[in-house]
Amino acid sequence: MKDFSQIASAVQVSSTMAIDALSKQMMADGIDVVGFGAGEPDFNTPEHIKAAANRAIADNNTRYTPASGTAALKEAVCRRMKEDCGLDYTPSQVVVSSGAKHCVYLALRALVNPGDEVVLPAPFWVSYLEMIKMAGAKPVIVTAGEGSGFKMTAEQLEAAVTPNTKALIINNPCNPTGMVYSREELDAIARVCVDKDIYVISDEIYYGLMYDGRQFVSIAALDSEVRERTILINGVSKSYAMTGWRIGYLLASEKIAKVLSNFVSNSTGSPCTISQEAAVAALNGPQGCVEEMCQAFEKRRNYIVERMNRMDGVSCIQPEGAFYVMMNMEKLVGRTIHGQLIQTADDFCAALLKYGLVAAVPGGGFGAPGFVRWSYATSMDNIKKGMDRLEEFLNS
Numbered sequence: 001m002k003d004f005s006q007i008a009s010a011v012q013v014s015s016t017m018a019i020d021a022l023s024k025q026m027m028a029d030g031i032d033v034v035g036f037g038a039g040e041p042d043f044n045t046p047e048h049i050k051a052a053a054n055r056a057i058a059d060n061n062t063r064y065t066p067a068s069g070t071a072a073l074k075e076a077v078c079r080r081m082k083e084d085c086g087l088d089y090t091p092s093q094v095v096v097s098s099g100a101k102h103c104v105y106l107a108l109r110a111l112v113n114p115g116d117e118v119v120l121p122a123p124f125w126v127s128y129l130e131m132i133k134m135a136g137a138k139p140v141i142v143t144a145g146e147g148s149g150f151k152m153t154a155e156q157l158e159a160a161v162t163p164n165t166k167a168l169i170i171n172n173p174c175n176p177t178g179m180v181y182s183r184e185e186l187d188a189i190a191r192v193c194v195d196k197d198i199y200v201i202s203d204e205i206y207y208g209l210m211y212d213g214r215q216f217v218s219i220a221a222l223d224s225e226v227r228e229r230t231i232l233i234n235g236v237s238k239s240y241a242m243t244g245w246r247i248g249y250l251l252a253s254e255k256i257a258k259v260l261s262n263f264v265s266n267s268t269g270s271p272c273t274i275s276q277e278a279a280v281a282a283l284n285g286p287q288g289c290v291e292e293m294c295q296a297f298e299k300r301r302n303y304i305v306e307r308m309n310r311m312d313g314v315s316c317i318q319p320e321g322a323f324y325v326m327m328n329m330e331k332l333v334g335r336t337i338h339g340q341l342i343q344t345a346d347d348f349c350a351a352l353l354k355y356g357l358v359a360a361v362p363g364g365g366f367g368a369p370g371f372v373r374w375s376y377a378t379s380m381d382n383i384k385k386g387m388d389r390l391e392e393f394l395n396s
């Protein structure tokens with residue numbers, strides 16, 4: 001038989017999804033693993049959101065909707081973006097799809113042609129790299145180290161730009177680092193994008209989860225020049241504990257929204273009708289649930305950061321948002337733990353899972369080889385147990 005598609009065959013499994021599947025399988029097999037793998041809130045979806053979905057089913061609101069989402073949901077998205085981020089968008093600039101992950105892919109499909117370059121600051125969320133390649137473009141990775149708070153500078157961006165650069169993907173607050181760009185940092189990056197005529201794909205799905213009283217600034221809120229070249233990505237998965245409902249959305253110029261509406265009308269079709277009703281309730285309903293979950297995440301962050309920085313051989317900088325922390329394990333390189341020589345974060349995570357019964361994601365897939373990502377979107381009891389096990393593992 002002839003070969004499969006080269007693009008599809010080259011796609012790597014998502015390491016976050018893979019670790020999550022592995023630790024869930026171990027738990028199902030009766031092994032007492034503590035999972036810090038996938039970034040998925042442990043909270044249940046709030047009751048008023050579930051009630052809206054139940055109502056949709058009872059009312060037979062179960063048929064196709066417009067391919068790019070219902071008018072009610074697009075209006076709810078615009079209202080929330082205005083209230084939370086000061087952004088003025090109209091429903092014709094919104095495309096709803098089956099998760100923010102798919103929206104990133106759509107954004108790339110809207111913008112890139114084969115051979116175009118897309119700048120990707122590292123550490124990056126694993127799926128961006130694969131999606132850039134899936135869209136036929138070339139990733140240009142710009143590494144932002146721990147010393148700069150894992151944040152790319154405008155100078156680094158400028159140095160990476162070539163005549164083939166089409167877009168920048170920026171993730172703020174960032175998965176996997178939890179770091180947040182300030183208005184000044186964003187402004188400097190935005191100026192380069194405007195000067196060099198580069199589109200911005202800004203994934204802001206964690207904007208509701210910021211700590212220490214920090215105020216979120218959306219890159220699209222800086223000025224109209226930046227906004228017109230930005231595709232904003234957002235969704236309900238993280239802030240409303242709705243990962244399984246699969247609703248994400250993007251906001252862009254009307255022209256881009258039109259291109260993508262046509263695109264989805266021939267590919268995915270409309271997003272789940274019941275989930276769209278639930279998302280309307282999430283965005284229009286009381287927002288206290290977001291604040292409550294955010295406060296719980298902040299307490300967990302404080303605990304995990306404090307514990308990690310007291311352990312021998314590992315350290316981390318304090319994340320400012322999202323629910324991830326990057327643990328630096330470079331000092332462990334060359335050490336033997338439980339008879340296993342640790343040379344990479346992969347070695348470390350494999351040994352930690354096998355002997356410590358703790359699942360965390362090695363940094364390689366995020367473009368951060370000497371690091372391990374821990375998601376603290378899990379209960380405080382699990383976090384305490386996991387930190388005790390990590391400590392014991394490191395001391396063994």
Ligand code: PMP
Nearest residue numbers: 099100101125175205235237248
């Ligand atoms: N962007 C980032 C940065 C994420 O961490 C995730 C988590 N999966 C997503 C997008 C996708 O979210 P969704 O569940 O809406 O597809």
Ligand code: GLU
Nearest residue numbers: 014016017037038039175
């Ligand atoms: N975004 C989460 C993570 O990074 C969920 C898994 C995924 O979609 O990759 O772990």
